[in-house]
Amino acid sequence: MPAFGQFEPLEISFRMETPICLTYPFIFFDALIAHLRNRYVDPEGYRALPSKKVVKKASEIDIPIKKMVLPSGDFIYHASVSIFDFNEGYITTIYKRFCEKHLNYEKIKRKKIDRGRGFFRDYMIKLVYVPAKTVTFYVNGDVEQIEKLLEGLPALGKKTAIGFGVIKDFKIKEIKDDRSIIWNGKAMRPIPMEAVSEASEIVLMAYKPPYWAKENHKPCVPPFAECDLWKESGGNTS
Amino acid sequence: MERKWWKYFLKWSETEEFKEKLKTSKEIIKQALEEFNKPYVAFSGGKDSTALLHLVMQFDRSITVIHWDYGRYFIPRQVHKEILKIARLCGAENVVVLTSRLYDKFKENAKGILGKCFIGIEIPKLVKQGYDCCFLALRSEESVKRRERTKNYREFDGVGIWNVFPIRDWTWRDVWAYIVSNKIKYLKLYDKYAKLLGYDKARFVTLFDKEFSWLGNENVDKFLFWKLKNI
Numbered sequence: 001m002p003a004f005g006q007f008e009p010l011e012i013s014f015r016m017e018t019p020i021c022l023t024y025p026f027i028f029f030d031a032l033i034a035h036l037r038n039r040y041v042d043p044e045g046y047r048a049l050p051s052k053k054v055v056k057k058a059s060e061i062d063i064p065i066k067k068m069v070l071p072s073g074d075f076i077y078h079a080s081v082s083i084f085d086f087n088e089g090y091i092t093t094i095y096k097r098f099c100e101k102h103l104n105y106e107k108i109k110r111k112k113i114d115r116g117r118g119f120f121r122d123y124m125i126k127l128v129y130v131p132a133k134t135v136t137f138y139v140n141g142d143v144e145q146i147e148k149l150l151e152g153l154p155a156l157g158k159k160t161a162i163g164f165g166v167i168k169d170f171k172i173k174e175i176k177d178d179r180s181i182i183w184n185g186k187a188m189r190p191i192p193m194e195a196v197s198e199a200s201e202i203v204l205m206a207y208k209p210p211y212w213a214k215e216n217h218k219p220c221v222p223p224f225a226e227c228d229l230w231k232e233s234g235g236n237t238s
Numbered sequence: 239m240e241r242k243w244w245k246y247f248l249k250w251s252e253t254e255e256f257k258e259k260l261k262t263s264k265e266i267i268k269q270a271l272e273e274f275n276k277p278y279v280a281f282s283g284g285k286d287s288t289a290l291l292h293l294v295m296q297f298d299r300s301i302t303v304i305h306w307d308y309g310r311y312f313i314p315r316q317v318h319k320e321i322l323k324i325a326r327l328c329g330a331e332n333v334v335v336l337t338s339r340l341y342d343k344f345k346e347n348a349k350g351i352l353g354k355c356f357i358g359i360e361i362p363k364l365v366k367q368g369y370d371c372c373f374l375a376l377r378s379e380e381s382v383k384r385r386e387r388t389k390n391y392r393e394f395d396g397v398g399i400w401n402v403f404p405i406r407d408w409t410w411r412d413v414w415a416y417i418v419s420n421k422i423k424y425l426k427l428y429d430k431y432a433k434l435l436g437y438d439k440a441r442f443v444t445l446f447d448k449e450f451s452w453l454g455n456e457n458v459d460k461f462l463f464w465k466l467k468n469i
Contacts, residue, residue, distance in 0.1 A: 023457045024464055089461060091434055128434065128461040203465045222465065 004142040007066040009178040019131040020157040021164035026081035029137040031209040036149040064145035078140035078180040080188035081223045084132035096123035138179035190220040201225040251419035266404040274371035278302040283321030286375035295329035303330040309341025312444035314466040365398035
């Protein structure tokens with residue numbers, strides 16, 4: 001079991017160098033930390049994990065963020081979704097083409113690569129990007145561990161290999177009140193309905209990492225919708 | 239719709255160019271209605287078919303309107319309800335919704351079912367029921383393939399139905415001009431698309447469709463309509 005220090009409410013802000021490419025309107029901070037922690041714990045094995053199946057070992061890894069236990073025994077992390085200083089999206093198009101430069105036709109025993117269909121087909125993909133200058137997250141966690149993990153993060157969002165979402169620097173500030181789950185009567189992250197007494201909206205969405213997994217979907221209060229918690233858990237420090 | 243766009247389309251509807259195209263479309267519809275015994279309108283819920291449906295309903299409200307339902311994974315139920323409401327508001331009295339069980343079977347991985355089930359099974363059934371003409375809202379501006387396909391304003395489908403393309407020459411401006419000038423209700427999601435893509439590129443057939451993921455439409459849908467995604 002990793003020994004995490006004391007959990008404190010934090011405000012983490014990233015200054016961005018390039019626009020952030022997204023296929024979903026939010027970046028989940030707990031998912032980001034879970035990704036970094038998995039990469040830290042098992043750098044080689046992490047890359048070999050299947051992308052469409054939840055691996056228990058990887059999904060249950062401890063991350064330095066406080067948990068809020070739900071009435072069902074399940075939990076959510078004290079970590080907000082991304083808050084961009086600029087909220088409008090724009091469209092760009094990228095072209096994914098098969099590169100024949102280093103191809104040995106004799107070895108693959110083919111005269112021609114069909115780029116119109118099949119495995120090697122070309123793609124013209126529309127992507128949404130948000131040209132935000134700063135991205136802020138609220139979290140309740142171990143400042144030292146989080147800082148250590150974030151140091152190995154070069155970029156945020158999708159398509160970072162072609163220059164999207166490059167981080168200039170980041171700042172971690174300790175704050176007095178915990179804004180990671182609810183702030184000013186608004187949900188700061190997806191909160192399952194079992195934890196709330198009132199909600200202005202309900203959406204079927206994931207509430208804990210991995211966010212792509214179907215088993216992690218429940219009716220939730222979506223981020224930035226008005227809601228009230230039944231009672232706030234003290235959280236555990238595991 | 240933003241006021242500036244609304245004003246722009248309204249102004250466009252006053253141009254001679256638009257009026258001329260509208261006149262031609264009405265003539266094509268009138269001629270087809272005289273010529274064929276039992277026509278129907280194919281209605282997807284998109285802007286083009288909404289404009290066409292409204293146009294056809296000016297002549298005869300009892301014409302059958304056929305809507306192909308792509309299932310809850312590609313057309314969230316609230317969007318489906320809105321589509322049927324639009325059809326009724328356009329004046330359609332006889333709306334027939336056709337679908338396939340395969341959409342529920344294959345869920346979000348369903349592919350090519352329109353071709354297999356609608357074109358392969360339902361159209362021959364429609365021919366048996368006596369339908370001989372289909373009003374389709376294909377426009378030449380959309381693609382080279384459509385320009386070629388619609389060049390004679392009609393085509394025989396080989397089964398027994400003549401497809402008629404009354405708005406073949408319309409541009410995106412003409413479609414929106416017709417919608418705005420006639421105060422027709424259109425799908426709300428167009429305004430969201432338009433904010434990101436512009437009214438010229440805002441197109442709707444299905445949502446979250448992997449069949450079109452190579453164009454990146456899935457990325458845009460997930461970003462804009464994340465609340466509608468059916469798991």
